[in-house]
Amino acid sequence: MADLRKTISSSTDCLADAVVDVAFKKIKKKAVGFYMWKIEAMNVIALPREQYGTFINTECYIVYAACQYGQSCTIDTVERDAKDVTLEYHIHFWIGSETTPDKSGVAAYKTVELDNFIGGHAVQHREAESNESSRFLSYLKNGIKILTNKSKRIYPKLYKILKRKTPILMELSGITWQHFSSSEVMILRTSKIIYIWIGRNANEAEKKHALMMAFDMKQNSSDEVVFVDDGYEKTLPSNLRDRFNHHLPLSKRLIVPHSEKENDTPAKHVLKLYKCAENNGKYRVVEIKNGPFHQKDLNSDKVFIIDDSVSSGVWVWVGQHANDKERTEALRNARGFIKKKKYEWKTRVTRVVEGHEPPEFKVLFHTWTDELKVIKPVTLLYDFDAATMADRPSLAAETQLIDDGSGTLSIWRIGRKSITKIPEERHGYFFSEDCYITLYTYQISEEKQMHLLYYWLGSHASQDEIDLTLLRINEMDEELGKIGFQARLIQGNETPHFLQLFKGKLVIFKGKGSDYDESGKNKKCPSHYLLQATGSTTYNSKAVQVDTRSSSLNSNYCFILKKSKRIYIWCGSHSTGDQREMAKGFAGKSFDLILEGKETGDFFNLLGGKMDYHTKTVQKKYSRKPARLIYLLKWSNERAEELVFFEQADLLPEHVILLDIDLCLYIWIGNFSSEEEKSSSFKKAIEYLQSDPSKRDMSIAIIHIKQDHEPPIFTGFFPSWNKDFWKAYKPFLVLRKEIEKVPSSTHSGRPELTKFDQYDKYPVSILRKPNDELPAKVNPLNKEMHLTHDDFVTLFKMPYSEFAKLPSWKQKEIKKTIGLF
CATH class of the missing domain: 3.40.20.10 (Severin)
Incomplete structure (x- = not known):
């Protein structure tokens, strides 16, 4: 019987091999591996490894990457068996700008053939010269060369x-x-x-x-x-x-x-979903909806196209039960879609199969849950002081906790007329029309102390108070010696560590604190209120005031009702024991505990009578979107540059870089980044959120982190973080000086940037146009500032430094003579 099985298995393998190109036969289907081939004379030719990364623009190439799910693959990946792990397969065919339709057709056909050989569920990518995907580039981190023939x-x-x-x-x-x-x-x-x-x-x-x-x-x-x-x-x-x-x-x-x-405005980004279907031999593509999308918008019996042409390209999703013809022709039909839409030839096209979607596809959806990958949130049942979390950065990153909140806390309320320090006994009482700054100080060792600055903006705070808060937070940062951590929190989006500072007892009341206490120190609170308590641990619990009526109740939560000196805790039937324990922390020592369904008439009378409220169970599935590393670009109309499988080396000190962990954005400020990049970083982060097709919450926490001041909640997203990594780092200017053998005290090439160099530069022909035809950035009274150094010397017969020393009447006279006044 064993011999019979062996014979059948061998016959099946031979059948598969018979329909696959000989160039692909060396691939092991259950192994990690990386290979590249070139289309030559309509044949698939394996490339030697030393040629990986070099592309000729008249040719087409096929790239195969098989890796453990969620892990990286590179040209250095050595083939190894991986029978007991889940593998993901990616097949890319790369098309040069000067290639022929015949070659690109062979590349596309052979990609399908290779996919069928390994099981039919690989992600198929159509890559085009100079518009390669982040995943494709991640294979070749040392760079690629695109050459002519x-x-x-x-x-x-x-x-x-x-x-x-x-x-x-x-x-x-x-x-x-x-x-x-x-x-x-x-x-x-x-x-x-x-x-x-x-x-x-x-x-x-x-x-x-x-x-x-x-x-x-x-x-x-x-x-x-x-x-x-x-x-x-x-x-x-x-x-x-x-x-x-x-x-x-x-x-x-x-x-x-x-x-x-180019027009320096962000491209309008509208995500569109289309359903594909064959009807009487005709293939139809029907628009279904605009984004944002939810996973339930897809149907296993169909094929769908997602148009994200502005950013990641066009995606075609193949349901598990779609018919064979639709499956095999999905990529070709997506190419037809691009031609019909008259998109650029280099628009990327990616085909994914249901159940094998890569992270880049899932982030297009507002909600996406993998049934097999639902994660249970980590619950810390032990002490998690700063030393513990520093030693376990991956745990810090997952929980977003720096420590247990046992450090020193100072809180100020920011008002239009005054800044008031809140007394310690009133810490944790916030009001929705106020803004607060919180300074947290903690020890990471006997010698070293760390500071964190949080600024909390109430959902109904005035713009004047928000602006004052921003001004004051920057002043405090300067006073503290630029501590490297500033977190913007908007009501409703408090981070776990911020909540931990109050040990799970943060209360947010409606209105302004001064409505109850004219001193502004919030010594008093409303005497009658209903609070909705959420959370089951000290780092995810808070209570928010809601309308004092029974329609505000919800069976999934606990509520605290205060009337005069009586306090009641109402526990919804779907609430957990942990939730009830945390709710008790908002009620003090004396309270009446009421279970849903066991209320007396008096309880509902206190809420104005019994009314309908939410009673359905809330499904609490937890499927985290992967962290993403994004380079914030200088020009608004440039596409964001994202890195997959990032590492610490990808944090370039010359730049401002965004780490998106889904519920929070970190803005990492490199030590050598320009002042312009630093000052515009928050605006760029907001633009990034606005352009996200999955419709992000614009109020999520945004945290500025400075290089060399990274807390474990940030470093934990980077494998093998090394705090000494940048000690020997040399910026470009230093390397240039070393090459030109220029003393470090002087600048090579042109002189140090001056006021003159800060201006945008234009050709002389443009600057001599009538004033009403000048570019918007050019001041007609200072046209000379927009000349290049070379043009200035050619026209004025002197460098700008000498011209600047002349009296203004002489400057005007010279400018008139050369036609720049």
């Missing part, structure tokens, strides 16, 4: 550097100023010199990538690396300038600011 040894060549984390070196078709932008970094490689041209608005990460790529090119050669600054090209030594000018004539230089090239 020209001879490798023929120079000059012009390259563009893309992306902040995974660098993309893209070879351009011609050498012309039309490829240049003030926001980019370019590499011009000649036979003896490698020029790195740095746009004045280029980001620091791309500058460092360019440096790395240039030295990669320089290997085994004597080529010289030369830096060229945007607008300072003519300051190069004459021999270097002449060679640069030969390939890129400076007389033809025409670069306008990034903000003038």
Whole structure:
């Protein structure tokens, strides 16, 4: 019998092998692995590992990644058996901008063939040159090269550097100023010199990538690396300038600011859901609804298309019970959808199968629950002091607890006329029309003390008081020496650690505290109220005042009713024992406990009579969305750059980066980030929430974290966090000085940025236009400030530093002479 089973199994494997390309036969279906192939002469050719990451823009490639569910896969992944774990499979076919339809057709067909070979439930990705998905880039963290099909040894060549984390070196078709932008970094490689041209608005990460790529090119050669600054090209030594000018004539230089090239407004992002169906041989795509979506909007018998073309592309979801033809043609039909919508050719297309959806797909939905992956929230039953949580950052991250709240607490109420310190006995009594600042101080060791600043905004606080609170929180941060932790909390979205500061006894009353106490210290509270108590632990419990009537009751919670000196605790029939215990903390020592269904008539009389209220059980499933790392971009119309499978090394000190943990946003401030990025970080975070198609709660907690001040609730999301990681870190400017052998006390290339350099720069032809035709950012009285250094010297016969020393009448006279006044 055993031999018969072996024969049948062998026959089945042979059948599968007979219909799959020979290039795919080496894949083990139950193993972790990573492979790449190229379409050559309509055949699938395996690539040697040393060629992984290099793409020719006339070709098509297939990439296969099999990994343990939720874990990363890279070009360094070694094939290994994984029989007892859940694997996820991703197949990408990459299309170059100059490839032929025949090659792309073979790549698409072979992707389906490979998917069928491994079981038919892989995620299929259509990737296009320069619009690769975050997952695709995560395989190749050292960068990818996109080259033309020209001879490798023929120079000059012009390259563009893309992306902040995974660098993309893209070879351009011609050498012309039309490829240049003030926001980019370019590499011009000649036979003896490698020029790195740095746009004045280029980001620091791309500058460092360019440096790395240039030295990669320089290997085994004597080529010289030369830096060229945007607008300072003519300051190069004459021999270097002449060679640069030969390939890129400076007389033809025409670069306008990034903000003038594109409309700097966020693209309107409307998510749309379509149902696909075959009817009498015709394939129809019917629009169902706009986002946000819920998991229940999908049907296992159908195929659906989700249009997220502005951001992640077009997704096609295949239900488990969809018919075979719809399953096999899903990706092709999605491509037809793109053509009908007249989207760009490089719009990404991804096919997912029900039950095998990747995290990138699930985050498009407002709600998504994996029945097999429902997580029970962690309940801490032991002491969790600062030392414990620092030693267990993953636990701190999961619970969002820094410590047990046993440190020192100071609270101020922010009013229009005064800032009042709240006495300790009134800590935890907040009012919905007030704003408060909370300073929490705790010890992480005998020598080191930490400070946290929370500012809590009542749901009905006035804008004046909110603005005053923001002003005061920044002043306090300065006074404390920039402590590196500021948390904005809006009523209803308090974080677990904030609630823990009050040991689960935070009470939020309606109105203003001064309505009950003219001193503003909130020494008094309403004498009659009904509180709804939520939570079952000290770090998720609070009580909020609701209308004092029986319709406010809810069978899932406990309520505290106070009338004169009598206090009642009403326990809904669906409430738990833990909830009831926490509710007692809001009632003091003397109270009457009332169970739902056991009330007396007197109880309902106190609530104005018995009325209908919510009695259905609330389903409390817990399926956490994965944390996401997002680079906040300078320009509003740029797509956010997200990293999957991130690590500490992805936190670039030159930038402000967003960590989205679903119920809270962390804004990480790098030590070398610009003042502009820091000051606009909160606005950018709000824009990020607004653009999220899953319809996020705009009131979630937003917490600023500074580099080197990260608490465990943040570091726990990063594997193997090393507090000394950045000690040897060198920013681009330092590396440049070392290469140019410039003393650290001086700046290489152009002089240190001055007031003149802070202005957007425009070509002379634009600045000489009539005043009513000038760009919006140009002041007609100061046109000269918008010239590049080179243009200024050419026109004024002197640098701006000398011009600035002239008397104003002389400056006007010169400007009139050259047509800039």
